[in-house]
Amino acid sequence: MILHEKIAEQLPARRERIKSLAKEHADVVVDEVTVGQIVGGMRDIKSLLTDISFVDPAHGILFRGMPIPETLKKLPKARGGKMPLVGGFYCLLMVGEVPTREQAQAVEAEWADRAQVPDYVFKVLRSMPKETHPMTLLSQAVLALQNESVFAKKYHTLKKDVYWEAALEDSLNLTAKLPIIAAYIYRMKYFGESKKPKYNPKQDYGMNFARMMKVSDKRGYAELTRLYFILHSDHESGNVSAHAMHLVGSALSDVYQSFSAALNGLAGPLHGLANQEFLGWAIDVRNKFGGVPTREELYKFSWDTLNNGHVIPGYGHAVLRVPDPRFMALLEFAKKRFPQDELVRLAEMVFDVVPQVLKEQGKAKNPSPNVDAVSGTLQYYYGVREFEFYTVLFGVGRALGVTANYLWARALGQPIERPKSMTTQMLEDAVEKAGQPQPV
Ligand code: NMX
Ligand code: MLT
Secondary structure (H helix, E strand, O other), rough: OHHHHHHHHHHHHHHHHHHHHHOOOOOOOOOOHHHHHHHHHOOOOOOOOOOOOEEEEEEEEEEEEHHHHHHHHHHOOOOOOOOOHHHHHHHHHHHHOOOOOHHHHHHHHHHHHHHOOOHHHHHHHHOOOOOOOOHHHHHHHHHHHHOOOHHHHHHHHHHHHHHHHHHHOOOOHHHHHHHHHHHHHHHHHHHHOOOOOOOOOOOOOHHHHHHOOOOOOOOHHHHHHHHHHHOOOOOOOOHHHHHHHHHHHHHHOOOOHHHHHHHHHOOOOOOOOOHHHHHHHHHHHHHHHHHOOOOHHHHHHHHHHHHHOOOOEEEEEOOOOOOOOOOOOOOOHHHHHHOOOHHHHHHHHHHHHHHEEEHHHOOOOOOOOOOHHOHHHHHHHHOOOOOOHHHHHHHOOOOHHHHHHHHHHHOOOOOOOOOOOHHHHHHHHHHHHHHHOOOO
């Protein structure tokens, strides 16, 4: 299998580099920690190791060193489309090389072979109350699948240096099954259907998902799906979902247990749920003004949101200091295909007005949009109008990045994560020692 071969080939050199850093250069200082960072959510503390992606505050995401336009350009494309095969992108994340078409198709074929979901998973989903949030359903389905974990089953017989092989099996199995589970949740929850979606090995990952969702591809939903999964895959390791995956995985919990935890973090309104929140906010604007409002009306509406103590969803970021290039890529997709759509025009106007409002308020360090300020708008255009479902789509994409990280963490023998905590008194003592007046 292509991923197995490539990773095995790269491993000796990668392990040597980590060994050398850990043994010979362990005392080199790369960062220092301030009281503000400890009190303020560990912001910007450089303390995680990954080679899968990096977020440059001024330029945004780099997947294996490549910005979005280069990534989309270089990867082999899906048949009849302009967007890359998701299988090729997964290969890039996993092994750090742009794959050939054959290699990309080999990953797609791996997924097709593994695309069966055991009946008990669907049973778990059907047994839940109707109003259960789709992110809860997705997380439960993933946790139910833990029963299938190759890593968990073999754990007692495996030596540490081959953990990654079982992790790769679990990663491929999970990512193969997720589109089926997500589409099942969608059709079950919103259309009352209980028929299990069937993966077609002749179609790629993106087209399979579009078809299983029963969203017509006439206007290019499979293309959006490919782009959507790629853009949402990874955002370095410190964001809540990636970090949750890494943290739980560091206890040698398997891919399913770790990813279920990641999804629970993604389900928070300050993280992945913001796509649902943004679209709800945009629809409120549209309903209140009977369409796209004037700039003045939107300006006042935005201030009212802030004055009522709410955040403006889809705006701001903990790391980025420019408009999120994922937002720009999705907006470009929409403007090329359906520029006149009312919600696209509204998203553009929000992009024009809200940064000014946030700057005037003077609190947000980054007044620009993040990926969530337009992603739901595109889904809505294609007929996926159930906002609550949008974070599930984020989750299917996020699995690609966090499983690649999980795999390399096991391959490189990354240890259990265990930062040190301090008491308030200890921080006050540190302030005093630094010669600053004691806080009240
Ligand atoms: N609307 C109103 N206030 C905001 C916003 C916003 N969009 N963004 C930041 N602020 C406030 C923030 O609440 C904080 O206020 P306070 O001092 O009263 O606690 C202040 O500005 C400083 O926050 P920052 O340091 O700029 O941002 P932080 O790193 O703490 O948080 C987010 C980052 C993304 C959580 C924050 O910008 C936010 O809540 N945005 C809206 C929700 C959102 O879009 N989340 C999705 C993030 C991307 N994703 O997909 O995960
Ligand atoms: C993400 O994609 O995880 C979000 O943009 C949040 C982050 O990077 O902090």
